[in-house]
Amino acid sequence: MSMEYKFPEGFWWGSATSATQIEGAANEGGKGENIWDHWFQTEPNRFFENVGPETTSDFYHWYKTDIQLMKEIGHNSFRMSISWSRLIPGGRGEVNQEAVSFYNRVIDELIANDIEPFVNLFHFxxxxxxxxEGGWENREVTDAFEVYAQEAFRLFGDRVKKWFTFNEPIVPVEGGYLYDFHYPNVVDGKRAAQVAYHTMIAHAKAVRAFRKSQAKDGTVGIILNLTPSYPRSQHPADLKAARIADLFFNRSFLDPAVLGYYPQELAELLREHGQLPETKQSDKALLESGKVDMLGVNYYQPRRVKAKEHMPNLHGPFMPDWFFDNYEMPGRKMNPYRGWEIYEKGMYDIMMNLKKNYHNIPSFISENGMGVQDEARFAVDGEIQDDYRIDFIQEHLKWLHQAIEEGCNAKGYHLWTFMDNWSWMNAYKNRYGFLSVDLDTQERTMKKSAHWFSVVSKNNGF
Structure with missing residues (x-):
C-alpha cells in the first residue's frame, strides 16, 4: 500500500491523559484531597449528571490491561500526569509510599511494553x-511545587526522560479566576494575572530543579493549548482584536516558556488597566532560566475574533473580552456535539508560527481530539464506528505533515485520549477515547479508530 503521508523516523504515536481524569481511587492508596474532590463534595450539581472524580476510569486498578491495549494499538509513547495530592497528600511534607509504588509500577509497565512515558507534573x-493557602495566588505555593518537582525527578527521573511542568496553564486562570468554570470560582482580573504569573514562576523553579536532577539528561517542557486567533477581516480594528486575544490566551505563557520573557505589549496593557501582578526583581533571571527544551501543543479549535461591537462595562470585572468579541464565521465546519469549530489548518498555522517566531523549538501535538455525546448509538456488533474521529485525526495529520515538509520541528501526535475519561465539569458527557469505557463494568472496548490508528502507527503514516 502506498504511503501518501509518511512521517519522520521515530515519530511519537500515542495518546494523553491526566491523573484526576483516569486514575479514580480518589480516596484510596493514601491520596490527599485535591480541589476537584472538594468541589464535587460541595457542589455536585455543577458536574454533568452529578458524576464526580472518585472512580473515573479506574486506571489505578486497570493500568496493566490498559497498557497492554496501548501496545496493541501501536503506542510508542503515552502522556500521563502525576497527582500531586497522591504523591504528597498535603501538598508539602511526607511523600506517600503507596503512590510511589503505584507510579513506579505504571512507568515500569509502560517501558516493558516499549511505550515511552511522558510525565506531566500539574494538570489542574x-x-x-x-x-x-491561596493556591497559585500565594507565592509560597511555588516553592512547594519546586519541592514536589524535585521529588518526582528523584523518584522517577532514572526512567522517565520526557517531563512537563504544566498542562494548559491558562485554563486554571480562565476557569478559576475569570470565567467561573473551575474551583475556586473567583472572578477577578488582577488575581487572575497573579495566578498566571506565579504559575510561570513555579514552572521556572521546577525547570531549575530539573537541571540539577538525575533526569537532567532528558528533556523538560510545558504543554500549552495554542489557539490561533483569526480576525474577521483585515480591518485594523479586527487585526488589533486578534492580536490582543493572542496576547492574553497564547503569548502570556508561550513567550515566557520559550523565549524567557513576557511580551511588552501585554505588560503595558495590564499596567494601563491596573491589573499588573506583584513581581520580584530577581524574577527576570529566574524566568530566563526557565526556558523549555520542548513544547507540547494542544489544539482543538481556532479562536475567531472581531472588534468590539459595544463598549465594555468598565464597572464590571476586568476581562480579556474588553478588547475583542468572538466571531462566528459563516459556513464554518462544526463538531455538533461539543459546539466547537473544526479547522484542521489551525495546526499548520501554529507550527509555522513556532518555526518563525519561536526558534522552531522541538514540539509535538500533545492533544487533539473530538468529543462526541451518546457514542453508543454508533455501535455495530459492539464496536463504535467512529469514522468521524478517524476523519478528524486524518485531516489534522495531513496539515501536520505539511508543516513538517516545510521544515517545522514537529516530533509526534498524541490523541486526547486513550480511553474515555472523566472531563472536569462534563464528567462522561462527551467521549474522546480510542477505547470506550463501560461505566458500570469498567470494561474497555476498542472503537474503529483504535484499529485504524494501530495501522497508521505501524506504517508511520497513511
Missing amino acids: DMPLALQK
Whole structure:
C-alpha cells in the first residue's frame, strides 16, 4: 500500500491523559484531597449528571490491561500526569509510599511494553491544603511545587526522560479566576494575572530543579493549548482584536516558556488597566532560566475574533473580552456535539508560527481530539464506528505533515485520549477515547479508530 503521508523516523504515536481524569481511587492508596474532590463534595450539581472524580476510569486498578491495549494499538509513547495530592497528600511534607509504588509500577509497565512515558507534573489538580493557602495566588505555593518537582525527578527521573511542568496553564486562570468554570470560582482580573504569573514562576523553579536532577539528561517542557486567533477581516480594528486575544490566551505563557520573557505589549496593557501582578526583581533571571527544551501543543479549535461591537462595562470585572468579541464565521465546519469549530489548518498555522517566531523549538501535538455525546448509538456488533474521529485525526495529520515538509520541528501526535475519561465539569458527557469505557463494568472496548490508528502507527503514516 502506498504511503501518501509518511512521517519522520521515530515519530511519537500515542495518546494523553491526566491523573484526576483516569486514575479514580480518589480516596484510596493514601491520596490527599485535591480541589476537584472538594468541589464535587460541595457542589455536585455543577458536574454533568452529578458524576464526580472518585472512580473515573479506574486506571489505578486497570493500568496493566490498559497498557497492554496501548501496545496493541501501536503506542510508542503515552502522556500521563502525576497527582500531586497522591504523591504528597498535603501538598508539602511526607511523600506517600503507596503512590510511589503505584507510579513506579505504571512507568515500569509502560517501558516493558516499549511505550515511552511522558510525565506531566500539574494538570489542574491543586492539593486542597495548598488551595486553602491561596493556591497559585500565594507565592509560597511555588516553592512547594519546586519541592514536589524535585521529588518526582528523584523518584522517577532514572526512567522517565520526557517531563512537563504544566498542562494548559491558562485554563486554571480562565476557569478559576475569570470565567467561573473551575474551583475556586473567583472572578477577578488582577488575581487572575497573579495566578498566571506565579504559575510561570513555579514552572521556572521546577525547570531549575530539573537541571540539577538525575533526569537532567532528558528533556523538560510545558504543554500549552495554542489557539490561533483569526480576525474577521483585515480591518485594523479586527487585526488589533486578534492580536490582543493572542496576547492574553497564547503569548502570556508561550513567550515566557520559550523565549524567557513576557511580551511588552501585554505588560503595558495590564499596567494601563491596573491589573499588573506583584513581581520580584530577581524574577527576570529566574524566568530566563526557565526556558523549555520542548513544547507540547494542544489544539482543538481556532479562536475567531472581531472588534468590539459595544463598549465594555468598565464597572464590571476586568476581562480579556474588553478588547475583542468572538466571531462566528459563516459556513464554518462544526463538531455538533461539543459546539466547537473544526479547522484542521489551525495546526499548520501554529507550527509555522513556532518555526518563525519561536526558534522552531522541538514540539509535538500533545492533544487533539473530538468529543462526541451518546457514542453508543454508533455501535455495530459492539464496536463504535467512529469514522468521524478517524476523519478528524486524518485531516489534522495531513496539515501536520505539511508543516513538517516545510521544515517545522514537529516530533509526534498524541490523541486526547486513550480511553474515555472523566472531563472536569462534563464528567462522561462527551467521549474522546480510542477505547470506550463501560461505566458500570469498567470494561474497555476498542472503537474503529483504535484499529485504524494501530495501522497508521505501524506504517508511520497513511
